[in-house]
Amino acid sequence: MPQPRGFICTQRADGTVVVTHHGRTAATLRGGRAEKFLAEVASGDPQLVMARWTGAYRFGNERTAREHPRNRSGRTRKR
Template sequence: MGEAGGFEWERRKNGDVVITHHGRRATVLRGRRAAEFLDDVGAGDDQDLMARLTGNYKRGNERDAGRHPRNR
């Protein structure tokens, strides 16, 4: 399975966190979600965390799609 990559984040003066993917804005975290993100960002793999928050990650059904009759 591929790894998440291409994510960057920046913190604004008002406390919001903007997450971009390959230079395009993916999401903006505000309030409690932004604070939780800032706490978690240094604890593990930042790329996977940002992929999960933006919804940009593999869902596990890609392998099954190849066996569907429509895709043969």
């Protein structure tokens, strides 16, 4: 799996945490969720944690699954 990149988290004065991915807001966390997120970022790889919390990651098997004969039955693919 390729390493996620491009995530930035910013903590505001009111305790809100904003996670951006390539300049676009991916998640806004408040209260207990923000505290839990910050603790997890401090203890692990920040890019991986932010990718997991925002859901902006891929497993790498999407193309393989799409090409499988079971998933292509009766459909024509656009090229």
